[in-house]
Amino acid sequence: DAGITQSPRYKITETGRQVTLMCHQTWSHSYMFWYRQDLGHGLRLIYYSAAADITDKGEVPDGYVVSRSKTENFPLTLESATRSQTSVYFCASSRARDNYNEQFFGPGTRLTVL
């Protein structure tokens, strides 16, 4: 049971480049989320998806694009990376029928933008 995986685990890129972070879950969870984690801010929601082809903005969506063509995948793209997007990115998933909304997190991707 692989659960939820993220790739790459570490990425260094330069300002202005496009970067895509991958997220894959094997549970067929309906909901998927992208958070960024920065010191002093906890985890902040970037985008979420309620199902395939349904996505919506979270708290800090500027500079990010998401897609969800398949239930199991939820890639996050930085179209033109900026230094302020240096962060640790976490993907999470949740069952639609779960009233308590437990979210299961991936191991994270540490992104550095030079």
Place this chain on the structure above:
Amino acid sequence: GENVEQHPSTLSVQEGDSAVIKCTYSDSASNYFPWYKQELGKGPQLIIDIRSNVGEKKDQRIAVTLNKTAKHFSLHITETQPEDSAVYFCAAYKDTGRRALTFGSGTRLQVQP
């Protein structure tokens, strides 16, 4: 939107002592309050949660209390062990279509052996 404040940002205790982490939330419509533990290099993992119709919940050495009137909730860890050392996040959830959590800023707990 919801705002969750968490204190303290760092906490150091001796092994065997108790640790308490406190959070306040702003939206009285929030009805679910989970606590996540994040170990170094890993994603957060749920350790305990509480719904708004319950005042306290225990699971072995950990417990969570909720005061809806004051809009605050706390995590209590008793008989701390070195493996409890981690970053702990509180969160609040309101039942909307988004199903997203609003997290506190985290508490780094260090248990000294």
